[in-house]
Amino acid sequence: MERTFVMIKPDGVQRGLAGEIISRFERKGLKIVAMKMLWIGRELAEQHYAEHKEKPFFNALIDYITSGPVVAMVVEGRSAVSVVRTMIGKTNPAEAAPGTVRGDLAMDTGRNVVHASDSLQSAEREISLFFKPDEIFDYAKVDEDWVYEK
Numbered sequence: 001m002e003r004t005f006v007m008i009k010p011d012g013v014q015r016g017l018a019g020e021i022i023s024r025f026e027r028k029g030l031k032i033v034a035m036k037m038l039w040i041g042r043e044l045a046e047q048h049y050a051e052h053k054e055k056p057f058f059n060a061l062i063d064y065i066t067s068g069p070v071v072a073m074v075v076e077g078r079s080a081v082s083v084v085r086t087m088i089g090k091t092n093p094a095e096a097a098p099g100t101v102r103g104d105l106a107m108d109t110g111r112n113v114v115h116a117s118d119s120l121q122s123a124e125r126e127i128s129l130f131f132k133p134d135e136i137f138d139y140a141k142v143d144e145d146w147v148y149e150k
């Protein structure tokens with residue numbers, strides 16, 4: 001099964017949307033295999049968003065993501081990377097489809113409530129940045145036969 005990294009950003013936590021967002025992944029049939037609240041420091045934020053280092057919005061992005069606690073998760077499921085990206089919607093919430101997290105719950109690119117890995121390679125990198133192996137749990141979920149056809 002594929003794993004992806006998901007993070008409820010500081011605005012999601014401040015707006016009391018953590019439960020709503022986690023619930024959407026649970027209801028979809030995805031499995032949460034790791035989760036913690038943390039307050040990201042600038043160094044980790046810069047590593048996480050290293051691909052955007054030269055972008056004009058980089059400093060604002062680092063300020064945003066370090067502005068309060070976040071909820072970090074590892075989410076597992078069949079094609080989890082693309083399924084979760086589809087569920088969160090486009091980067092700009094004004095263009096994100098209704099039914100997506102950003103489409104339903106956000107208004108501004110700079111306050112788009114959630115992060116998810118954009119590829120399998122990013123997922124592996126981001127998971128190892130935020131979680132130690134012993135913080136990620138391998139377990140069977142009782143409804144698996146009802147979520148996936150054998």
Ligand code: GTP
Binds near residue numbers: 057091111
């Ligand atoms: P993440 O899941 O957070 O990585 O978002 P994404 O993959 O949909 O978008 P991308 O990786 O291109 O950008 C990372 C984050 O930087 C976005 O989620 C926004 O919070 C922020 N960002 C991207 N583009 C802009 C921009 O043009 N202006 C501002 N202020 N922020 C931006």
Ligand code: MG
Binds near residue numbers: 116118
């Ligand atoms: Mg991204």
